[in-house]
Amino acid sequence: RQKAKRRGEGEAAQAEPEESGLGDGEVEPPLAKKAKKVAAKSGGGAGTAGEAPSPASDGEAAAAERDGHGEELTEEAKEGAFSNFPLSQNTINLLKARGVKYLFPVQVKTFEPIYDGKDLIAQARTGTGKTFSFAVPLIEKLQSVSPDGRKGRAPKVLVLVPTRELATQVAKDFKNLTRKLSVACFYGGTPYKEQIDLLKSGIDILVGTPGRIKDHVQNSKLDLSSVKHVVLDEVDHMLDMGFAEQVEEILAFAYKKGSENNPQTLLFSATCPRWVYDVGKKYMKDNYEQIDLIGKKTQRTAMTVEHLAIQCRSSQRAGVLGDIIQVYSGSRGRTIVFCETKKEANELAMNASLKQDAQSLHGDIPQKQREITLKGFRNGVFEVLIATNVAARGLDIPEVDLVIQCSPPKDVDSYIHRSGRTGRAGRTGICICLFQRREEDLLKQVENKAGITFKRVGVPSATDVIKASSNDAKK
Incomplete structure (x- = not known):
């Protein structure tokens, strides 16, 4: 259990280096291996991690509840088994290559609403694997339709993050999960020309900081009218750093008032200041979901x-x-x-x-x-x-x-x-x-x-x- 827990911290530490300093190859894999679950919750046949989805006898099912060392799998590993989710074999292989053998609690709770296209406010702390919690379902969603290989295609996913360090890491996590989609990362202090060249060749997933994204939009280099999914990561941090106005200016280009075709909106934040809910009300559909991945037990006492x-x-x-x-x-x-x-x-x-x-x-x-x-x-x-x-x-x-x-x-x-x-x-x-x-x-x-x-x-x-x-x- 401890190892599995440490792995959870490792993945997110890798996802967000500014708080941890963990390098790329330093992810500690979990003890438990993927279970061959017989009954899959949603789209079970889509991804059984490497094994053929043949019917299992009671004996085989019992064996599947153990890892390679004959030890029983933790509840966390059973719940996060790849076969519980509509994952393609390619994604499963890429997750395994990253040392991920099952989805963590954060990813388990958010997968279905994100995959089903629901708007979401998720309270999640750094160090829980939250980057993969939106990257995995969004990649599966994009790859489930025939690829758009057109030159100069506008992004379908826009991820806004507060810092260049986080932008780099989130983009890297997306790249590690797909070989079919084009992922780009834009932030300030870097030349515009390289970014404009990428826009000309076509982007599927764009990760960036508000300042640089706003520049490209205002200079008519970046078209956000085709965006289908918007992720605001570390929203409280963005607010903290004075980005509220820029974020709203960017969103105004992707959303039409009262339209049914507005992008899916996903907000991730460790705390939920009023602005998070204001943005939620303004850009989300009325039936948005709210998931608390921090919980009362681990929540820090309110800072006075x-x-x-x-x-x-x-x-x-x-x-x-x-x-x-x-x-x-x-x-x-x-x-x-x-x-x-x-x-x-x-x-x-x-x-x-x-x-x-x-x-x-x-x-x-x-x-x-x-x-x-x-x-x-x-x-x-x-x-x-x-x-x-x-x-x-x-x-x-x-x-x-x-x-x-x-x-x-x-x-x-x-x-x-x-x-x-x-x-x-x-x-x-x-x-x-x-x-x-x-x-x-x-x-x-x-x-x-x-x-x-x-x-x-x-x-x-x-x-x-x-x-x-x-x-x-x-x-």
């Missing part, structure tokens, strides 16, 4: 975030920032500061009163350097990252001890999710919003829209700073 508001003049901001960080995060804690302009980001990062090491992140900094800066921050090379709201879009922001917003945020949804980056190991996270007296109304708007209440606190006093420094020294 304390929202504080500190009134200070803009001229005062640079001077008090160091004290705020010292008091609320300490000299060893990680802090991220969001501000509006590049000038402000540079000034705050260079500010002499900031006692912690800080680096800035904004639009003038090349993509490559942004990634290096973010990696340094994630690895603890420096403690404070100062980013403009725009540059923070599309960045996979790690968990931090403190989030500071230099003024009341315009994009309330992004603010809520950034605040969720605070508080690790069950501690209460802290999110601080600085405001000037004339911004009091803006602050109230954030409170109303986000359903939070800011606790008004003063600028830290000299006593607070001394106390925090001595506490730091004791650690």
Whole structure:
């Protein structure tokens, strides 16, 4: 059971490297092998993993309930037996080549609704095999009809993901499951020409990040009118990174209001913020399915975030920032500061009163350097990252001890999710919003829209700073 469980974690770790670092060939196969099930639930004859689907005697059936070592199969392996699903022999062979010997619980629960064309909101965490849970049924669906080999054909499947790392990995998983379909992966920071050449030759499955997909659509290079299946993966993460608007702009090209022929829509998210349901209502059919693959037992306790508001003049901001960080995060804690302009980001990062090491992140900094800066921050090379709201879009922001917003945020949804980056190991996270007296109304708007209440606190006093420094020294 343990091995089977570890295999489940392995497949998804391989599917989403940004959280695990597992390489391609490092998948640990499960202990159990595929069972020759006699009674198949749906389309059983379509895929019996390598064996002929001849009628089995009681003795053979009993033997089939054991793996090659004569050990009895786990319930998980029995439920996920390939013969329970309308899988083609080609797909079964490719799954076996990846070390997959049965479908995991996530894949078992989602296969039928996805294969039957239903819209779906699935709450699934990284590390459960969720990439295959939509890749396997979608590939089977596409391959069940005669192939469209036309040059320049528009994609039938669009998968939107928040980061280039995840885009690369999801595209690789699709490629590993099909030899007949053309799979492409588009993300920013790479040349347009290669992607346009791929569009000209024809694509069946397109995986990409919102920014680059939106560029191609707006430049009339990418036609989404033929898309039959849309997958939004890690929706909460996308929202977190400020992609909500871009995602909706892309979807507007693929959906017609009130049409019965809109694409099948599949949303995968570890948490389900309000935006997930808003998107569901807007783009999904009324009878969409909702599947919770996290469950109450394994669900993380709701992270509590304390929202504080500190009134200070803009001229005062640079001077008090160091004290705020010292008091609320300490000299060893990680802090991220969001501000509006590049000038402000540079000034705050260079500010002499900031006692912690800080680096800035904004639009003038090349993509490559942004990634290096973010990696340094994630690895603890420096403690404070100062980013403009725009540059923070599309960045996979790690968990931090403190989030500071230099003024009341315009994009309330992004603010809520950034605040969720605070508080690790069950501690209460802290999110601080600085405001000037004339911004009091803006602050109230954030409170109303986000359903939070800011606790008004003063600028830290000299006593607070001394106390925090001595506490730091004791650690």
